[in-house]
Amino acid sequence: MTLEKRDYARMFDLTGRKAVVTGGSRGIGRALAEALAAHGADVAIVVRSTVDRAEALADEFRAAGRDSFVIKADVADPADVTRMAEEVDARWGLCDILINNAGIVLPGNAEDYPFQSWRETMSVNLDGVFLVSQAIGRMMIRQKSGSIINIGSMSGRIVNWPFRHAAYNVSKAGLHMLTKCLATEWAEHGIRVNALAPGYIRTELTDEVLREHPDVVANHWAKGAVMDRIGSVDELAGSVVYLASDAASFTTGEIHTVDGGLTLR
Numbered sequence: 001m002t003l004e005k006r007d008y009a010r011m012f013d014l015t016g017r018k019a020v021v022t023g024g025s026r027g028i029g030r031a032l033a034e035a036l037a038a039h040g041a042d043v044a045i046v047v048r049s050t051v052d053r054a055e056a057l058a059d060e061f062r063a064a065g066r067d068s069f070v071i072k073a074d075v076a077d078p079a080d081v082t083r084m085a086e087e088v089d090a091r092w093g094l095c096d097i098l099i100n101n102a103g104i105v106l107p108g109n110a111e112d113y114p115f116q117s118w119r120e121t122m123s124v125n126l127d128g129v130f131l132v133s134q135a136i137g138r139m140m141i142r143q144k145s146g147s148i149i150n151i152g153s154m155s156g157r158i159v160n161w162p163f164r165h166a167a168y169n170v171s172k173a174g175l176h177m178l179t180k181c182l183a184t185e186w187a188e189h190g191i192r193v194n195a196l197a198p199g200y201i202r203t204e205l206t207d208e209v210l211r212e213h214p215d216v217v218a219n220h221w222a223k224g225a226v227m228d229r230i231g232s233v234d235e236l237a238g239s240v241v242y243l244a245s246d247a248a249s250f251t252t253g254e255i256h257t258v259d260g261g262l263t264l265r
């Protein structure tokens with residue numbers, strides 16, 4: 001068999017695929033949007049407030065020949081999510097790839113933790129993933145295909161001590177289980193649902209902690225991983241392109257870990 005006949009190189013090709021990325025204006029979501037576009041996908045970027053940054057990114061994608069547009073929507077708001085899906089449907093009539101990346105962290109001791117912060121964390125990190133998956137999932141069921149990738153976390157698998165992130169950790173553990181449930185329910189519709197569970201990744205979200213607690217970062221974040229460092233957003237891109245592509249055609253319900261070995265010990 002010749003190399004050409006096996007066609008392995010094109011398994012990762014996403015040319016013309018329609019992708020929705022929530023929280024695609026910055027950090028991990030932005031890198032994932034860029035990676036999908038670099039592999040040929042058209043990308044809709046969903047953001048709550050950083051519309052200007054998302055518009056600038058969509059301009060870059062369009063200049064490179066992709067179809068790209070921005071949707072301002074709060075993933076935790078059912079009406080916003082319905083409108084978001086209608087915009088995608090009106091523009092493309094389908095959606096091949098959904099990246100549920102939007103997420104927040106609101107730290108605090110459990111004994112003092114405001115119930116409002118608990119609810120807000122669950123609303124964005126868990127309800128938001130359910131709502132967006134449901135709205136886009138209906139389109140995927142109609143077309144009988146699709147790949148959904150939920151951005152979970154190693155915090156959904158272990159307690160990232162000494163941080164006090166109970167709400168965040170529980171939301172990400174829930175996201176991992178939701179991934180498995182949707183993978184099971186929607187396999188018969190040709191939809192694959194997987195999660196990515198990153199370790200500590202350098203973004204604006206983690207930069208804030210880094211500024212405030214450099215000692216904690218040095219002693220716990222980097223040292224926790226067997227690779228002895230934190231990761232970059234670019235180090236997640238390959239996994240997401242893989243999970244989105246035909247190369248992962250037999251992979252569903254997987255919690256794909258990219259954490260430099262943080263959860264090994």
Ligand code: NDP
Nearest residue numbers: 023027028047048049050074075102103153200201203205
């Ligand atoms: P950032 O805070 O840098 O970016 C978060 C993105 O999500 C922004 O684009 C933000 O848009 C968007 N967003 C937040 N809330 C909403 C909402 N309600 N509706 C729509 N969009 C929203 O985070 P990171 O890039 O660091 O993290 C991205 C994902 O990766 C999160 O789910 C996080 O939990 C997860 N993760 C991060 C790790 C890390 O070390 N950085 C490790 C493991 C997982 P806007 O500003 O417009 O609100």
